[in-house]
Amino acid sequence: MDPNKKPVKVGLLGLGTVGGGVVNVLKRNAEDITRRAGRAIEVVHAAARRLDAPRICSTDDILLTTNPMEVVENPDVEVVVELMGGMRPAGDLIRRALELGKPVVTANKALIALEGGELFELAQSHDTLVAFEAAVAGGIPIIKAMREGLAANRIEWLAGIINGTGNFILTAMRDEGRDFEDVLAEAQALGYAEADPTFDVEGIDAAHKLTILAAIAFGMPLKFDEVYTEGISSLQQEDVAYAEELGYSIKHLGIARRREEGVELRVHPTLIPSRRLIANVDGVKNAVLVWGDAVGPTLYYGAGAGAEPTASAVVADLVDVVRTLTADPTHRVPHLAVVPDQLTDLPVLPIDQVKTAYYLRLQAYDQPGVLADITRILAEAGISIEAMIQKEAGEDESYLPIIILTHQVVESAMNQAIEAIEALGTVRSPITRIRVESLAG
């Protein structure tokens, strides 16, 4: 290594958990990182909300400020790392850095999912780049794997457990037979869930990440607004148990699938066969299953959040940026896997055109002919039944739980069938309906 090569000087926006993790990892593994990057990487200037806040990292040798724009505009700062989160002022700071021709590394999934297209254009016009490995699935190098490692493939679909909080809750509901609210309270106490858990449990965080993964998988623009999003907050303990009885696990998946008519982009609770590797990804861990036409199924597993796993992705991006600084910009890895003017504006299918199998749980009056009516309606809608369980009614109940697994059907047909069944008068409304994916090909 050329001993005259100066360290790359980094400006850090945000000194919270992840920011502190980045400082710690860069310091602890300085020698290894320098051996890999060919140059040392040093944080020289950092912005924090409060200068006197307690930190997980040492800030010796780092100039501190409460004004993040000062860091961005510091002429010594060559690369800007944004770890503040949120849309404002993060977006404006990144835009300013790009205008100054400085590459940006960010973990901000909401910002990339919503405004990434604009940021990438700005980066390109200033001959620089935005790196965002840490925005999806924490420390798992999933963006690199898809964008570079699977570059030979036409990616047919992907399915990911991309929200650790949700997966922690579902795992505890299954393994401990507990209810959603109960586990959520525990997750909040453990610090896995926010005081306002909406982003996690209603699937918005997963939708941000799915937006990014789908754009890279299919070489299409970021379309967060068109992602169908359904959370796990209304999931019942009994459905988790019945799913297990049928040989399935319920996971909160982000799914992107290529269809002839367009692409499916959806986040929802999903039954998947328990023998699948991804069905066994438990607790706060993340995993993404990617199906390429040449490689077949590949899976990437690891920590989806946390200070050091996220720092792992941020620092990997920094190493990449150091290498990229000397490359012909036209031959850099494109932000969304394909060169910018070659993005394909694939239409996103509305959810009622999506095709999946279904798990239905009905509460039917315990009287002759009800089951016959239900199966007739399903048959008339062209929905074939893969498995059915009829449960005994409890002692003082006049309703029988009936659990049905169907084969694949277009969602609009299923909606109509469900309406017809609910109109029978012999089945209690609403019918519980959870989508099923075999994830087999």
Next chain:
Amino acid sequence: MDPNKKPVKVGLLGLGTVGGGVVNVLKRNAEDITRRAGRAIEVVHAAARRLDAPRICSTDDILLTTNPMEVVENPDVEVVVELMGGMRPAGDLIRRALELGKPVVTANKALIALEGGELFELAQSHDTLVAFEAAVAGGIPIIKAMREGLAANRIEWLAGIINGTGNFILTAMRDEGRDFEDVLAEAQALGYAEADPTFDVEGIDAAHKLTILAAIAFGMPLKFDEVYTEGISSLQQEDVAYAEELGYSIKHLGIARRREEGVELRVHPTLIPSRRLIANVDGVKNAVLVWGDAVGPTLYYGAGAGAEPTASAVVADLVDVVRTLTADPTHRVPHLAVVPDQLTDLPVLPIDQVKTAYYLRLQAYDQPGVLADITRILAEAGISIEAMIQKEAGEDESYLPIIILTHQVVESAMNQAIEAIEALGTVRSPITRIRVESLAG
């Protein structure tokens, strides 16, 4: 994309299964690959053993020859892809290509494991590179993940199922209760195992791949000769069954682990807890579990062999090479993860200094005091017992099977204890001994 950009012209050495797969993938996904690489990639010249052999790909527009050196030296050929396998003449052809300044993409694990160091030096001195993603774990982008995606980490250890044939055999032995020889014959009939299966079942192929993975993980030179290698051919069906009874699966793992005194490099049958994700990687699939100090555990799963999965890795390398052609060579991703003059020559520990837990199966005479003798010997050697099962003797047998799981101990201490137990005269020799890894941290 600049429409004036000419396609990159590739010369292909070897037109067998993988070579044919590369031609097919490049043709089928030409549009997607061009969108990602920014330039088209075309095979223009290929060498095959016989010109009239039946092929899985079309060779229209490809100049064919039986002389591979002609392809290497063709001035139109900008990148050489070597898919012949074996040490000779592959090594000489690659050396010639590098001397001509042409980047090389290869799937040749034996050649990289044995002569990679020399090839990388040659590449560097001619300002070019050797890409070898396809040499390890087929279509799984494990080299990219470790070398770039985990660049922030000090990698503590890795453990991989990196031979599909072996994993197919072990999976069938477990799931179908069959013997090694029986399943091997089936694997050969299915084309998963060669007529001479030595490389696969004796762990040589896995040792090649482990050599490469360890070099990248630890930034050390390739040391194939120092890998401890033990195959699966002597594995007994009953041990597979007892392991399952204890909550373990037996997998043929390649393990590289950093220790204070050096590194462990070893390939051998290993008991791992059945609840680990990697214990559930079945059939011909591969998976590598990598533990980084910042990211924690990450796992990469997919097809480890086959025409198209291997082609997936070869073509991904081609896309990388196209991008790298315009980069400052000093800032390229280094072959073994760290810049060449910064490799650390870590000592490889001899197997008797390796520390693992053990599974022991003893056949003891059915007489009082035998068990007491065994446990005394283990205790005196400082080996503590985690679990023990004593089986009933069969009707006409005077031997009792005793199965013991120990805690971690240095292998030399275990060897001494086993010798002492065998000397008792009340235990049949040899004692079956399989290493156990928790893979937990």
